[in-house]
Each structure stands twice: as structure tokens, then as C-alpha cells.
Amino acid sequence: LRKLxxxxxxxxxDLEFKRHCKEGKLPNYVVIEQRFFDILAWPGNDDHPSHDVxxxxxxxxxxxxxxxxxxxxxxxxxxxxYDEHGGFFDHVQTPVEGVPxxxxxVGPEPYKFKFDRLGVRVPAIFISPWIEPGTVLHGPxxxxxxxxxxxxxxxxxVRKIFNLKEFLTKRDAWAGTFECVLTRKTPRTDCPVTLxxxxxxxxxxxxxxxxxxxxxxxxxxxxxCLRGDHNKETYPHKLxxxxxxxxxxxxxxxxxxxxxxxxxxxxxxxxxESSAVVVEAPTATPTxxxxxxxxFSCLACNN
Numbered sequence: 001l002r003k004l005x006x007x008x009x010x011x012x013x014d015l016e017f018k019r020h021c022k023e024g025k026l027p028n029y030v031v032i033e034q035r036f037f038d039i040l041a042w043p044g045n046d047d048h049p050s051h052d053v054x055x056x057x058x059x060x061x062x063x064x065x066x067x068x069x070x071x072x073x074x075x076x077x078x079x080x081x082y083d084e085h086g087g088f089f090d091h092v093q094t095p096v097e098g099v100p101x102x103x104x105x106v107g108p109e110p111y112k113f114k115f116d117r118l119g120v121r122v123p124a125i126f127i128s129p130w131i132e133p134g135t136v137l138h139g140p141x142x143x144x145x146x147x148x149x150x151x152x153x154x155x156x157x158v159r160k161i162f163n164l165k166e167f168l169t170k171r172d173a174w175a176g177t178f179e180c181v182l183t184r185k186t187p188r189t190d191c192p193v194t195l196x197x198x199x200x201x202x203x204x205x206x207x208x209x210x211x212x213x214x215x216x217x218x219x220x221x222x223x224x225c226l227r228g229d230h231n232k233e234t235y236p237h238k239l240x241x242x243x244x245x246x247x248x249x250x251x252x253x254x255x256x257x258x259x260x261x262x263x264x265x266x267x268x269x270x271x272x273e274s275s276a277v278v279v280e281a282p283t284a285t286p287t288x289x290x291x292x293x294x295x296f297s298c299l300a301c302n303n
Contacts, residue, residue, distance in 0.1 A: 098146025102169035129187035140176020223255035
């Protein structure tokens, strides 16, 4: 995604995603990222603790209603999934046999993890006028005897639907695909136009002056690579050890802006569109830009 040709694929959710829905101009594949930082102006809506879960459910409502009202609705498959199970007990054992490593990378000492097993189950919800009400998928029928539905099932299914030539890794070549869920011959007409308003669960405001969670710190460290700060002595740990949530938002916004500006300069110089944008020199300390809170806090990235 750091290649020059992909920079124009990032769009602000509030400003452009809904407009593209309304105008029927959504591309074939869209990924929506949540707001991972919880600040007063724009509370987090990613369902991570200690963020208000109702904000995350509100995002789902907002996305669904935008898709449902789009002239492209009868071409939609809306997928909602999670990267974690929330800590709940699962009676189903995690698959540990016949799971291929995506790329044969082995983790560091002392565990040397081979990435050859799956974790606990996570929810996946499919929404489309081409799905019968109450449909449940329990497991795939292939492509291999040990294949399972997992996160790599998404690129595997995209490859199959759009007849793409290659898999990304050995994992999505192994993962089950779910195009079989689209069983109707005609689209449904009874899908609700709106969803209920989620009940607010947290009465306290966002604590934007608190220290970062481990996950938020990792996001800042990733942003540091976009603006060249990974070359500094403070990277990775000193960069984030005293940073607040509000400061992190400002830092990430500025890092992304630097990254986009460098990409624009490279394009004007005639750089190859397949080349990656790399910022080498450290940049100035970021300043607060109120509009950027909205612009970068919830992005829709499409292909």
C-alpha cells in the first residue's frame, strides 16, 4: 500500500465514502478502517477497550445504511468481521493440524512460532440481498481437506469472484471461500433501510490525555515509518512511552500528511507508479490541525 499507485485510493470516510455510495460510484472492493484513537472531537469507534462499544455499532449502522440506500445495493456483499474474539470462552478447539504457514517466516526466540495454526474463532457477518435470511456457514468444503474459514478467506474469495490470477500467500490458497453464501437467483427486497440506534454504554467522555495502549503505540510506530522517524534514536519505544492519545492523533495525522506529500512530489518528478514511497529524512514536529482529526481518523481504502 506504500506504492505510488495506491496513494489515490485512500479516502476520508465521512466526506467521500457516503458520497460514492449515493452516486453509485463505489469500486469493486472497499475496506473501511475505524477510529482507533479515542478523543473528545472524534471518539474511537473500533470496539477496543476502553472505548464505547456503541460507537463501533454506530459505525456498522452508518455503513450499512449508506450501502442500503446506494443504487449499487443489489451488487453488494457487506462483510463485518473482527481480529479478536473478545476474551470469551470457546468450546471449539483451535485448528493446529494441516494449517500452512503463509510465507514460511519463523518468529524469533524463544518460541520460534511458525504461524502454522489458527487461533480462536471470531465473528463474521455477511450482509447482502443475495443471501437467504438466517443463513449460517459452518465450514468450507475445500479447497483442501483441512481448509477452514479464516481471515485469509476474504482475499481467497475476492480472487475467485474477480478471477484474479494469483494467490497472495499459501494461506489464502488453503483457506475456504464463501461465495457459496450468495444463493439467491433474485435480490431480496425486504432488507431494512435503517437499523436501530445503538444505546450509549459509556457515560464518561473520551480520555484523550491518557497514555497509549500497546495497540495504539504500535499504530504510532507504524506511522513513524511513513515520515522517516524510524531512523531516529527514539524509535520505537521512546517515541511513544510518554505520548498521550491526543498527541498520538496529531502525530499520526502529520505522518500521513508527510507521506502523501512525498508521494505527490515523487509523482511530479515522474517516478514509477509501482515504486514505494519512502521518507528518509526526519520532519518537523507536527502541529494541530482540527480538520485532519476528521480527515484521517476514519479512512475508507479502496482498490
